[in-house]
Amino acid sequence: MVPEVGHYALILALALSVALTVLPLVGAQIGNQLLMHTSRSLATGFFVFVAIAFACLVIAFIQDDFSVSYVAGHSNSLMPVYYKISAVWGGHEGSLLLWILMLSGWTLAIAHLSKSLPLSLRAQVLAVMGFVGVGFLLFILLTSNPFDRLLPLAPQEGADLNPLLQDFGLIVHPPVLYMGYVGFAVSFAFAIAALLSGRLDSAWTRWARPWTNTAWAFLTIGIALGSWWAYYELGWGGWWFWDPVENASFLPWLVGTALIHSLAVTEKRGLFKSWTLLLAIFTFALSLLGTFLVRSGVLTSVHAFANDPERGVFILMFLLVVVGGSLTLYAFRAPVVHKSVRFSLVSRETFLLANNILLITIMVTVLIGTLYPLIADALNWGKVSVGPPFFNVFFVPLMGFLCLLMAPGVSSSWKRTSWQQLRQLLTRPLVVSVAAGALFPAVYGDEYHWEVALAVFIGVWIVSAGVSDLLYRLRHSRHWRDGLRRLTLSYWGMQLAHAGIAVTTIGVCLNSAYSDLRDVRMAPGETVQTSHYEFVLEGVEQVRGPNYVAQEATIRVSHDGEYVRHMKPQKRRYLAGGNMMTEVALDPGLFRDLYIAMGEPLGDDAWAIRVHVKPFVRWIWLGAIFMALGGGLAVADKRYRKLAQRQAEAAEPSLTGEART
Amino acid sequence: MQRLKLFIPLIVFALLAVLFWRGLSLDPTEMPSSRLGDAVPAFELPTVDNPEATITPAIFKGQVSLLNVWATWCQACRIEHPFLVELAETEDIPIYGINYKDDVEEAKRWLEQLHDPYEFSIVDKEGRLGLDLGVFGAPETYVVDKQGIIRHRHVGIVDQRVWDEEIGPLVARLREE
Numbered sequence: 001m002v003p004e005v006g007h008y009a010l011i012l013a014l015a016l017s018v019a020l021t022v023l024p025l026v027g028a029q030i031g032n033q034l035l036m037h038t039s040r041s042l043a044t045g046f047f048v049f050v051a052i053a054f055a056c057l058v059i060a061f062i063q064d065d066f067s068v069s070y071v072a073g074h075s076n077s078l079m080p081v082y083y084k085i086s087a088v089w090g091g092h093e094g095s096l097l098l099w100i101l102m103l104s105g106w107t108l109a110i111a112h113l114s115k116s117l118p119l120s121l122r123a124q125v126l127a128v129m130g131f132v133g134v135g136f137l138l139f140i141l142l143t144s145n146p147f148d149r150l151l152p153l154a155p156q157e158g159a160d161l162n163p164l165l166q167d168f169g170l171i172v173h174p175p176v177l178y179m180g181y182v183g184f185a186v187s188f189a190f191a192i193a194a195l196l197s198g199r200l201d202s203a204w205t206r207w208a209r210p211w212t213n214t215a216w217a218f219l220t221i222g223i224a225l226g227s228w229w230a231y232y233e234l235g236w237g238g239w240w241f242w243d244p245v246e247n248a249s250f251l252p253w254l255v256g257t258a259l260i261h262s263l264a265v266t267e268k269r270g271l272f273k274s275w276t277l278l279l280a281i282f283t284f285a286l287s288l289l290g291t292f293l294v295r296s297g298v299l300t301s302v303h304a305f306a307n308d309p310e311r312g313v314f315i316l317m318f319l320l321v322v323v324g325g326s327l328t329l330y331a332f333r334a335p336v337v338h339k340s341v342r343f344s345l346v347s348r349e350t351f352l353l354a355n356n357i358l359l360i361t362i363m364v365t366v367l368i369g370t371l372y373p374l375i376a377d378a379l380n381w382g383k384v385s386v387g388p389p390f391f392n393v394f395f396v397p398l399m400g401f402l403c404l405l406m407a408p409g410v411s412s413s414w415k416r417t418s419w420q421q422l423r424q425l426l427t428r429p430l431v432v433s434v435a436a437g438a439l440f441p442a443v444y445g446d447e448y449h450w451e452v453a454l455a456v457f458i459g460v461w462i463v464s465a466g467v468s469d470l471l472y473r474l475r476h477s478r479h480w481r482d483g484l485r486r487l488t489l490s491y492w493g494m495q496l497a498h499a500g501i502a503v504t505t506i507g508v509c510l511n512s513a514y515s516d517l518r519d520v521r522m523a524p525g526e527t528v529q530t531s532h533y534e535f536v537l538e539g540v541e542q543v544r545g546p547n548y549v550a551q552e553a554t555i556r557v558s559h560d561g562e563y564v565r566h567m568k569p570q571k572r573r574y575l576a577g578g579n580m581m582t583e584v585a586l587d588p589g590l591f592r593d594l595y596i597a598m599g600e601p602l603g604d605d606a607w608a609i610r611v612h613v614k615p616f617v618r619w620i621w622l623g624a625i626f627m628a629l630g631g632g633l634a635v636a637d638k639r640y641r642k643l644a645q646r647q648a649e650a651a652e653p654s655l656t657g658e659a660r661t
Numbered sequence: 662m663q664r665l666k667l668f669i670p671l672i673v674f675a676l677l678a679v680l681f682w683r684g685l686s687l688d689p690t691e692m693p694s695s696r697l698g699d700a701v702p703a704f705e706l707p708t709v710d711n712p713e714a715t716i717t718p719a720i721f722k723g724q725v726s727l728l729n730v731w732a733t734w735c736q737a738c739r740i741e742h743p744f745l746v747e748l749a750e751t752e753d754i755p756i757y758g759i760n761y762k763d764d765v766e767e768a769k770r771w772l773e774q775l776h777d778p779y780e781f782s783i784v785d786k787e788g789r790l791g792l793d794l795g796v797f798g799a800p801e802t803y804v805v806d807k808q809g810i811i812r813h814r815h816v817g818i819v820d821q822r823v824w825d826e827e828i829g830p831l832v833a834r835l836r837e838e
Contacts, residue, residue, distance in 0.1 A: 278670060285674075292681065312685045320678055327671040336663040371680070378683040 003068050006056025007147040013049035013104070014137040016042055020107075020130030024123035028197070036123035043111035043126050046133060047104040054088075054101045057146055061088050067154035070094060070146040076160040076576050078547045086171040087161045092295060092311075093146035095174055099291075100136050102175070102182040107133065110186060110211075117207055124193035125186075132185050135318045143311045160576035163548070169229030177222030177249060181287040183215025184252060187259065188284035191277045192326055195333040200277070205267035208280070210635045212263060213493075216256045217631030223249050224624030235582035235597040237517060237612045239620060242391045247370040248290030251363055255283045258359040260631075261352050269414055271349060274334040275356070281330060285323040286363075292319055293370075344416040351409035358402045365394040403458045403505060406498055407465030411472075425472055429464035436460040445514050446531060455509030462502040466495050490637040497630025500623040507619025516613040519599070523606040533594070534558045535611050538566075548572040550583065553598055553607065557587070564594075569609075571598045593617045700809050701728070702793035708781040709760050709768050716783050721809035725835045726755040727828070728803040728811075729779070729819075730791065732763040733771045735799040741818040742775050748824065749778035754832060758782030761791050761799050804828060806835045 020042040027035025057070075061084045066072040074091045075084055089095040107129040114122055140146070190208040194200045226249065231239040240246065259279040266276045292315040343349040369386045376384045411417075411425040437457025441448045470487075477483030516530045528535040536556040543552045550570040557564040570583035587594040592615045599608030701718040708714045721728075729745065731738040749756055758779035760768045765784055772782070785791055794803070794811075804813040813831055815823060 274667065282670075316678070316681050316685065319681075323674055324671070324678070327674055331664075331668040331671050334667050336667070371677075374684045375680060378680055 002056050002059050002063075003065065003147040003149065006053040006060070007145065009049045009052040009056065010137060010141055010145075010147075013046055013053065013100075014134065014141060016045045016049060017130045017133035017137055020046055021127050021134055023127075024130075025127040028120040028123045028127075031120075033119065036119050039123045039126040040111045042130070043104075043107045046130065047108040050097075050101050050104040054097055057088055057094060057097060058085055060147075061085060064158065066156070066158050067149050067151060068146075069148045069150045072150055072155050072158045074158070074161050076158040076547075078576065079161060079166065080546070082171065083161065083166050087165070089174050090161050090165045090170060093140065093144045095178075096136065096140050096144055096295075097146055098174060099178050099182060100133065100140065102178045103129065103133055103136065103185060106182055106186050110189075114207070121193055121197060121199065121204075121207075124196050125189045128189035128192045129185060132189075132322065135322065139311075139314050139318065143314050157576075160547075160574070163572070163574045163579050163581045164233060167229070167233055169225065169233055173222065173225040173229050176218055176225055180215050180217075180219025180222045181249075181252065181290065183211065183218055184256060184280075184283045184287050186211040186215060187256075187280040188326070191280035192329065194277060195326075195329050198333065198335075200266075200273050200335060202267050202270060205263050205276070206640055209260075209263050209267065210637075210640050212256070212259055212280075213631045213635045216253070216260055217628040217635070219249070219253050219256060220624050220628045220631065223253060224621045224628075228621050231617070232584050232586055235584050235610070237595055237597065237610060237614070239511075239617065242369070242386075242388045244370050245290070245294050247366050248286075248293050251367060251370075252283050252286040252290065254359050254363040254366070255279055255286055258356045258363075259283050261355050261359075265349055265352050269343070269349060271343070272353075272356075274330075274336070277330060277334055279356075281323070281326050285319070285326075288315070288319050288322060291315060343414070346412065346417045346419065346422070348409060348412045348414050348417065351405055351412055354405050355402065355409065358398055358405075362395060362398045362402075365398070366391060369394075399505075400454070400458060403462060403501060406462050406501070410494070410498065411465055411469050425468050426465060429461060429468050432464045433457050433460035449513045451509055452513045455506055459502040459506040462505075463499055466498055470495065488637055488639060490634040490639070493630040493633030493635075493637070495630070496633060497627045500626025500628075500630060502623070503619050503626055504623025507616045507621075507623060510616040511614055511620065514615040515617075518611045520609055520611065521602055521606050522609045523604060528609075528611050530611070530613050532560055533564075533613055534561075535596070537607075537609070540605065540607060543570070545572065547576060548574045548581070551598065551601070551607075553596075553609065555585070555596055555609075557594060567594065567596050569596045569598045571601075588618060590618055591615060697811055697814060699811060701803075701805060701811060702790065704783070704785075704790045704793070706783045706785060706790065709758075709765055709772065709784055710781060712765075712784075714781075716781070718809055720757065720780075721805045723807055724755060725807060725832050726757060726805050727832075728757050728759065728805055730759045730761050730794075730796050730799050730801040730803075731782075732761045732799045733767045734763065737818050738800045739775075741800050741820070742778070744818075744820050744824075745778040746776045748819075752829075755780045759785050759790060759794075761785050761796065762788045802828070804831055804835065806838065 020039065023035050023042065024039035026032070027038070059065075060068050060071050061075055062081060064071070064075065064077045064084075066075075070091060070093050074094070075087045079087065087094075089098040107126060110122070110125060110129065114125075117125070187208060190204070190211065194204055223246075226246070227239045230241070231237075259276065262272050262276045262279055265272045292312070295311055295315060369390050372386045373384055375381075407426060407429060408422055411422055413421070434457060437453045437455075437460065440456040441450075441452040445452075473487060473491075474480050474483035477486070518528060518530065520528050522528065522537040524537055524539045526537055534557070536558075538554045538556055540551055540553045543550050550572040552568050552570045555567045555569070557567055565587060567585040567587060569585035572581040572583055573579070574581065582597050582599075585596045592613060595610075595612040595614055597610040599610060601607055701721055703718060705715050705717055708716060720726075731741075745756060748754070756779050758781070760782045762785065765786070768782065768784075772779075783790070788796075798816075800818060802815045802819050803811050804815075806812050812835060813828065815827060819828065
């Protein structure tokens with residue numbers, strides 16, 4: 001009964017989303033207030049019915065209803081209840097439902113948090129959200145229904161969830177990542193509404209910016225969570241593999257980052273308008289592209305999802321309609337640039353333009369690397385795969401250049417910046433960061449690494465230039481506390497996010513330079529000695545878990561002869577599916593991780609064991625947390641709400657008048 | 662003129678869409694063997710049972726046969742093995758093994774314990790023959806025709822379904838050639 005209710009709720013949600021697409025849009029076109037006002041209640045209804053459907057699927061999982069095909073394929077009565085719930089999005093159908101739930105949630109949020117938005121704009125934005133909802137609801141109902149039953153012969157027991165997914169990572173990573181992906185649908189909807197109405201002023205950007213920042217912050221955390229999960233769960237010791245699906249989440253992040261900066265220019269200076277719209281469309285298009293690549297089977301990836309050509313065709317069609325349609329609209333409606341506002345060569349506009357060009361270049365190289373196997377296959381150039389060396393060759397120098405420009409970007413002013421101002425603000429940071437970069441590798445570690453010197457220089461450069469800019473802004477205040485109070489939250493957000501980039505950069509580079517990676521054969525009693533750490537395998541014994549048996553090694557770790565702790569990596573065999581799993585033993589720390597994973601047994605009680613010492617690996621994710629918090633601070637800035645309120649009041653009469661004519 | 666520039670993104674997207682459309686009908690996991698349509702590469706190797714023997718590709722001439730790559734370290738081979746034993750008993754087709762990068766003594770023990778479906782198993786300890794064949798990993802099975810030409814490759818386990826749908830019909834056809 002419950003699954004049927006869920007199925008029915010999805011159909012109702014589809015009907016409501018169709019209405020949400022059509023009615024407000026028609027209303028905005030003909031200036032009918034009543035039709036435009038339906039958008040809020042329709043958006044609410046859309047959310048409510050999707051939420052009911054989602055709840056029904058959750059109930060089916062909790063009750064072990066294995067007559068539902070999707071539940072039977074992804075759950076098992078032995079699993080703890082929190083994994084049963086997260087198993088809801090452990091497969092294609094359920095994760096799609098989660099996607100839609102997020103979409104309807106964002107739609108609801110716009111409907112109820114945007115009271116300051118002019119009615120017609122709100123109607124159009126919600127209609128676009130509704131349209132995206134129609135596409136995904138059709139997709140789930142026609143090709144991937146999670147409520148399909150296995151009747152009359154329902155299995156007694158489920159097939160179990162892939163043990164890799166029975167983990168905290170699955171509970172948090174997909175929801176947060178999808179919040180980011182789907183959040184960019186809001187920026188997209190704002191862009192389409194701007195194109196439809198022809199209204200693209202600084203008020204519009206002030207409405208769009210907080211939503212974009214929120215989505216970006218979620219996506220940042222979502223990607224970082226995925227990277228952290230891969231790090232501790234896969235047992236390979238890596239944290240980023242340039243896998244197509246990772247890239248699929250990274251592409252919208254890159255363009256989204258460009259969008260955030262371009263929106264700043266559009267808001268403050270009224271420039272880059274068409275460009276901003278294009279970025280908003282691209283960001284969401286790349287989110288959709290990610291969905292297409294993951295679920296159609298056109299690329300091979302460790303994230304093997306449902307590889308069903310029929311689904312691929314559907315998403316491709318949807319992609320064509322959404323992206324093709326919006327780019328067509330863009331081509332006809334985007335404002336053509338009139339060179340009325342100028343800025344000089346050295347100005348914040350120039351630096352932000354450089355930021356955008358670099359980010360888009362990085363995005364294009366990652367996109368080409370990701371799609372190259374497909375391109376080569378389609379053109380009969382043979383089967384190829386593109387590995388990390390390709391990505392690193394382009395990514396590292398471009399990203400380094402981007403980071404270098406960050407400091408003058410922050411220190412410059414709009415319109416025109418004198419060289420003198422830059423010199424005044426940046427001389428001290430330059431001296432400090434060059435010194436820090438040159439000294440750090442000499443003091444830390446046993447060998448002098450040039451790339452470390454460079455990374456530390458860049459990291460300190462960003463942070464010290466930020467501090468220098470902060471001091472500059474406080475220079476006129478009688479007391480520094482007054483000055484601090486006058487700085488806006490979005491300024492702090494910017495500083496924090498930039499510091500996050502610095503932290504991640506340092507983490508990535510120091511980790512790759514100083515990591516000590518050893519894959520060794522160890523028998524009980526044997527020792528592995530790294531430069532400072534000593535690992536002794538004391539023994540391997542069998543232990544039992546709730547749904548697995550494991551071989552557990554006990555390894556004694558000491559640092560320069562001093563006892564640190566015992567670490568216990570496991571090799572697990574899950575009883576339901578017979579899957580083998582590596583359970584990594586981790587000793588995390590701010591300045592270094594110890595990482596031990598068990599490989600295969602090699603006979604005579606010996607095991608292949610992977611022993612890694614990874615300095616600064618936590619900084620990679622710590623930086624991402626800073627970035628996301630920065631995004632959050634910017635959203636919390638009061639001025640968006642206040643200004644938006646005033647602008648809306650000012651805009652409302654003229655706009656409705658305009659719509660009526 | 663300015664307006665035309667705004668069409669560039671649309672054109673780029675259209676090209677990408679064509680690519681994706683083409684991509685949907687391609688299978689990225691399908692790996693064509695470089696040897697498909699060619700003779701089995703030259704080799705001169707002993708067998709698991711007889712280290713003195715020298716086997717050459719001449720064995721493939723005259724009848725349709727299967728060439729199965731296996732190893733004792735390969736878990737999937739253990740799953741596949743019973744079906745090969747069954748196949749050797751029920752179907753009239755010679756199966757040659759390639760014992761790939763393996764320990765010969767362990768391979769002997771494996772064949773004693775689990776039955777031996779092979780005519781004999783060629784010892785490819787260094788993996789040289791596997792390299793020439795373009796083997797990805799074990800198990801892998803090749804269908805070789807009467808002229809000793811490789812006509813088909815199956816990556817992964819051969820089971821009843823693979824036999825019924827993929828290999829069996831092909832073998833029947835090749836026999837009639």
